[in-house]
Amino acid sequence: MxxxxxxxxxxxxxxxxxxxxxxxxxxxxxxxxxxxxxxxxxxxxxxxxxxxxxxxxxxxxxxxxxxxxxxxxxxxxxxxxxxxxxxxxxxxxxxxxxxxxxxxxxxxxxxxxxxxxxxxxxxxxxxxxxxxxxxxxxxxxxxxxxxxxxxxxxxxxxxxxxxxxxxxxxxxxxxxxxxxxxxxxxxxxxxxxxxxxxxxxxxxxxxxxxxxxxxxxxxxxxxxxxxxxxxxxxxxxxxxxxxxxxxxxxxxxxxxxxxxxxxxxxxxxxxxxxxxxxxxxxxxxxxxxxxxxxxxxxxFPDITIQLVWWIALFGMINIIYGALVAMAQKDFKKLIAYSSVSHMGFVILGMAALNTAGLSGAILQMFNHGIITSMLFLIVGVVYDRTHTRGLYDFGGLATTMPIYTGFVTIAFFASIGLPGFSGFISEVFVFIGAFGVESIRIIAIISTLGILLGAGYMLWTLQRVFLGKENPKWAHLPDLDKRELAMFLPLTFFVILLGVYPSLLLDLMNKSVNTLIEFMFNSQAFFSVIIK
Amino acid sequence: MSQPLAYFFDSLYLIKPETSIIGFLVLILLYDLIFKKEKWLPYISLFGLVVTLFLIIEQYGYNKFAFQSSTNFGMMAIDPFGAFFKIIILLSSIIVILFSILSKELDVARDRMGEYYTLIFGMILGMFLMVSASDLILIYIAVELVSLSSFVLAGFLKNDSRSSEASLKYIIFGGVSSGIMLFGISILYGITGTTNLYEMNSLLQNFDSTNILMILTMILIFAGIGYKISAVPFHFWTPDVYEGAPVTITAYLSVASKAAGIVLLIRLIKSTFVSQKDTFGYWEMIPAFDWQGFLIIISILTMTIGNFSALWQSNVKRMLAYSSIAHAGYILAAIAVLSDQGLVGVMVYFIIYLLMNLGAFLIVIVIKNKINSEELEDYDGLGYRMPLVGVAFTIFLISLTGIPPTAGFIGKLYVFIALVDAKMLVLAVIMLLNSVVSLYYYVRILKHLYLNKPKAETTDIELSFSLKLFILVLAVPNIIFGLYFAPILEFVKTSLIILGI
Known part of the structure; x- marks a missing residue:
């Protein structure tokens, strides 16, 4: 070419x-x-x-x-x-x-x-x-x-x-x-x-x-x-x-x-x-x-189609289990790590739907989670670099000492929760539209929505514990983000918002392939069942 | 000229490589006796090996018997398969002689190096005969020749008590197992009335079921071979001997004498027990002995026990000894397929094993020269003090684990392909799980090299240019063959011709 x-x-x-x-x-x-x-x-x-x-x-x-x-x-x-x-x-x-x-x-x-x-x-x-x-x-x-x-x-x-x-x-x-x-x-x-x-x-x-x-x-x-x-x-x-x-x-x-x-x-x-x-x-x-x-x-389209229910189930377990464990963490980084487990569950659930919406949602979620979670880990990195601690209860009121930083944190957290306007929302919606569309896994999809609630729970709670509330005097003089750190956060924030308001940018990119894949899978499954008969 | 005499002279022509080895053996012996100068001995040896290498390449395409008897079968089979392994043995001998020049450990015995090289040539001769022998008598003589030379070499540092202990253990185990082997040979002769493997093949064709006596015989004979390739349960000597012997000899035993033992096993199975070959290269076996079941069990035991024992070792040489037991297990798995495809696996594996295992031993020698230790904890932080050594060791260890893009992966890949195609999935899975286990102890060395901080001194250790070059010569092919293995496959392909069916 x-x-x-x-x-x-x-x-x-x-x-x-x-x-x-x-x-x-x-x-x-x-x-x-x-x-x-x-x-x-x-x-x-x-x-x-x-x-x-x-x-x-x-x-x-x-x-x-x-x-x-x-x-x-x-x-x-x-x-x-x-x-x-x-x-x-x-x-x-x-x-x-x-x-x-x-x-x-x-x-x-x-x-x-x-x-x-x-x-x-x-x-x-x-x-x-x-x-x-x-x-x-x-x-x-x-x-x-x-x-x-x-x-x-x-x-x-x-x-x-x-x-x-x-x-x-x-x-x-x-x-x-x-x-x-x-x-x-x-x-x-x-x-x-x-x-x-x-x-x-x-x-x-x-x-x-x-x-x-x-x-x-x-x-x-x-x-x-x-x-x-x-x-x-x-x-x-x-x-x-x-x-x-x-x-x-x-x-x-x-x-x-x-x-x-x-x-x-x-x-x-x-x-x-x-x-x-x-x-x-x-x-x-x-x-x-x-x-x-x-x-x-x-x-393996034949096997995949047989097993979608199980794949969806494991997706659900990932979502709920990851969220619950994340909620119990006292270490900022561990919390983010488990939130990844939870969010990758959405990808698995979307994949299991085996329809355009679900699969597009899954790939979009892969991309969005990649961007959002990178931001989250950078956020932990920034505070760890300055204080050498990651305990969620060691902080408090960082919003007053590091306002710019807290601004990015808020964006990343809300994107991670799946607030409309940010990229995470679009992919989760697509995943659920896809999963609801399939009769056999609908119930799994319904239970999985709990994950969003739990996600909002641990994210907002973290926001409250670390950034809001009473200022911890120990960290009163923490410097805000420097230029290099801004250079890391800005492009990621840009993508989070861009894909939140204009997801077609990526959806158009994958649309044709997603449809081709689904069509191909059902065709070859039909081919297999003919052979087996 | 009468017919037998003509055969005899023909045969002399066919054993040129062996003759050349004998010639140089005598030359080294005489040179040492007359001049008493150590300096030129390794170079004479290297010259002898290169000459022999050319002689083997010259007769590479031959596919016939030497020393034929009246029944058209001979004492020795000169075929490309044998030539392939002779080349492997020669290459490892060349590398080991280069090791011996470098090794500081041997400095205490520099005045006795004449014997050292003579004995190595004795071993090479024995291994050449093992590779070609197609007669039980010659097999036994060859095995004994290799054993006797290696007993002395293992105890070459006679002032070091560990070396002497190694030698003694080696002699006791060796003596017992070759005795058992000889017993098996005598029963086999009793059953078949011949010592020639090919003749035995035609006599065994009318065995249509397993036979208790035959099972006993084969297990007895396998004791001798299993001892040579350190297959479980004949491996007990290996860790002690490998740890006690000079590193050069450990390296040599782990590659060359193992290769010879493997070929002997393959030739015994292939020329004695195969009734015919189907179009896919699978061997149809004479049901007198269930080689497949037997080899599967031995192979699983060998790789598993080798790997799990290696996990606990704190001495690198000893760890590599157990690792070499595990590798023997992988190779036995490929033989257990009993097909030409399995042989492809064995041969590909052996070329690569030569590169990676000798490479790992070279690093052990280099580190021993510099810090005078083989203990894992003394390796702490060495990766920073000797960057090239660290990187090269990483390559060798990753290759031994069998992770791409190193050559070790290609070796394992071809064994797996053979196993999966023969539907021996359980064995394939066990072998794969074993490589995960092996990762743990190989990476433990890396952990000491890089993750642990050096205890006291942190000065860089310099290496000479020639040493660096030597390390690279072994390390770079491990990557190149991992990415472009076509030359290995071509070489194996042309060598996959065994005299007989």
Whole structure:
């Protein structure tokens, strides 16, 4: 379509930045930060260019022609290995309406996180090198359309994350880091198993007519590509598709994190340094829901449609449970962490609705939650930087000492509660419209609305405890936001309000793809049921 | 010329690599005896290994028997599969000899290095024979040759009591298990009336059910092989010997002699127990012994016990010893598939295992040279004091865990593909869970390198340029092959030819 490989650039630029940083001397801290900032700014610009060139009429999801910014090259091609025949892996990138919002979100959040990393003092070189490596991993997962590549990007994130939490984290950083590492690796081995099963069960017909096993996600979505006796083939009466679906689902659910796989999250969040919490909550959690939408849904439509009730149920548990636990917290950061669990529940609920409104709401909620929760973690970071405490009862009346800060806090809290006019409202409304529209999960949706109430409860209570009320004399001289902090909050606030009043900006972007996905799922399910009969 | 004599001369031509090893063994011995100069010995050894490498590459495509008997089967099978593992053995020997030049630990024994290199060549000869042997007698001799050389090498630092202890333990375990193996061989000879594996294959074709005697025999023979590859329950010597022996020898035992043992096992199964191969590369087995069930159990035990024991170790060398037991378990899982696909897994895994495991041992040697310790707690904060060592160790450990984008992932991937395709899902899941367990202890090393702050001194430790280069030579391929593994697959593909069915 076009000559410039935008997606390769936006994905691998951070790696280039990492090498530059590694080549710089250890004490040139300023330069290292500038390089990182330059890289992430260019990513934001590239994301903007991609957005402006984006074609709203193409749906993507299951055909290469309808993807945009496609780059596809043969990466590995070896013929005649044992019976496996030809082994072929493609370097295959492309975006559609499902991944484009995530690419933009990543670019924005990582940029903000870079600003927030400015006051990192210890081993600056290592920090920013790992930060950029993490950046590549996240971006890569969103843009790749080849399973092999997907898994590589997926796993590249683990090691930098381990070090970023483990070296620059808080008091119990070692425990949190290893817990995160083991938990997510545990999840990804299930993903790997499912990937191998899919690889062995399907073949792709190449241009020359030969059939080879494939890691191409689009080919794996096509029910016609499955071989008769593949273990994950719908044609095989003894297939293990349910198990593979669950393996993938659990692998992704750990990242979301979905109850009961959420226990790593509070630890990781609380111990991670602020910018890493921002990335973790802002983007990393979305990888899980993105994976389900991109992989589970189109590759296992038959199973997905059977299990929507359960998916919705777990969404509901996430919403209610996350909110209740958040309410009980005494630590500001932990509260925000559990609020993430609750808000990711809305994404799961929206996904389970399997209709345009629900799925659009889910993707919109992924984006909005990414922005809002980044703000919330920055808010905690600001107060922690100044006071080195996060206890909700240690403060009071901050509104008088830090008025500008409190202004942003109020916006972020109200957006998080889902007040009309802010972005969170739109996505929650869409999720509920979608979920109410489906008879089988209506009751679950009704119960889930309680989550909004609870959310308002803990957010307003926090506002009251920390920012209103009697001024704590200990913190009477706290300085308000400086320029750098303003630079972090302003763009995020801009998006929160922009998407609150003009959500079509993103909805139009994903609309075609969402519809294509739903249509494709029901078509292939129909195809499967014909085969089974 | 009479026919047997012609066979004999043909065979001499086929065993050029072995002959070359013998030649250099004698040369090193004589040089040491006459000149008593340590300085040139490693270079002569390296030269000998490179020459041998060329000889193997030259006869790479051969697929025939050496020392044929009248029945058309021979004592040795010279085939690409064997050549592949001979190349692996040679590469690891080259790397280990380079290690030996670097290692400060060996400095106390520099005046005895002639013996050291001679013994290494003795081991190489033994391993070459193990790789090619297709006759029980030769198998036994080869195993003994490797064992005897390695007993002495394990105790090479004779003034260090741990090294002597290692050697003694090794001898006792080795002696017992090869004795048991010999007993098994004698029963097998009693059952079949032949010592040649290929002849046995045709004789066993009429076994249509399992046979108690056969089960007993195979378990007895496996004791010898299992001891070589440190498969559970024949692994008890491994941690002590690996911990006590000089690091160079530990590294060598963990790669080269394991490779030889694995090939021996594969050849025993493939040439003796396979009746035919189906179109998908799966082997149809003679039902005399249930190799699949047996290997699955051994493999699960080996990887699980290896990994769980490694969790508690505080000595890095000992931890790597248990980790190498676990890796033997992964490789046995691939063999248990009993198909060509499984062999692809084994071969891919071994090339990568060579890179990552020797890399990890190189780092242990380098750190030992600098801080004179292998204890985990002395590694605190070393990642900051030796940046390159820290990064390289991270790469090796992540590769050993099997996480992309390192080569270790590709190794595991091909084992998994073989397992999943054979529908051995339980084994695949157990292996995957094992790699999660292994993550914990590998990352524990990283934790000491980076997360724990150094105790006293924080000065940077400088490395020489050649050492840095050497570390990079092992570390960079771990990333490159993780991202572009086509060359490995090509090499494995051309080597996947085993003499016989």
């Amino acid at each position: 076009q000559q410039i490989p935008f997606l390769t650039l936006i994905t691998f630029l951070p790696i280039l930045g990492m090498f530059i940083i590694l080549a710089l001397p250890r004490n040139s801290e300023k330069l290292i930060k500038v390089v990182t900032l330059a890289v992430t700014s260019i990513q934001v610009i590239l994301a903007g260019v991609i957005w402006s060139l984006y074609n709203y009429t193409l749906g993507g999801v299951n055909t290469q022609a309808s993807f945009q910014f496609v780059e596809r090259f043969t990466w590995i091609d070896v013929e005649g290995i044992s019976w496996l025949g030809r082994i072929k892996v493609d370097y295959f990138l492309g975006i559609d309406g499902l991944s484009a919002p995530m690419v933009f979100l990543t670019a924005i959040v990582v940029f903000i996180a870079t600003l927030s990393s400015w006051n990192i003092k210890e081993s600056v070189k290592g920090y920013f090198a790992l930060f950029l490596l993490l950046n590549t991993g996240i971006m890569g997962v969103f843009v790749t359309l080849d399973f092999f590549l997907f898994y590589i990007f997926w796993e590249i994130m683990l090691l930098p994350m381990y070090f970023l939490i483990g070296i620059w984290g808080g008091a119990r950083k070692e425990y949190a880091a290893i817990k995160f590492f083991i938990y997510t690796l545990f999840g990804s081995i299930f993903i790997l198993l499912a990937i191998i099963g899919l690889y062995l069960s399907a073949t792709e017909t190449l241009a020359d007519g030969s059939k080879v096993h494939t890691f191409n996600m689009l080919a794996l979505m096509d029910p016609q590509n499955y071989t008769k006796d593949g273990i994950l083939s719908p044609l095989n009466p003894n297939n293990l598709r349910l198990i593979a679906f669950l393996a993938l689902f659990i692998g992704f659910a750990i990242k979301i994190p979905m109850f009961p796989f959420h226990t790593w999250l509070p630890d990781a969040h609380v111990e991670a340094p602020t910018p890493i919490s921002v990335i973790l909550a802002g983007v990393l959690l979305k990888l899980g829901t993105y994976g389900i939408i991109r992989i589970n849904y189109p590759m």
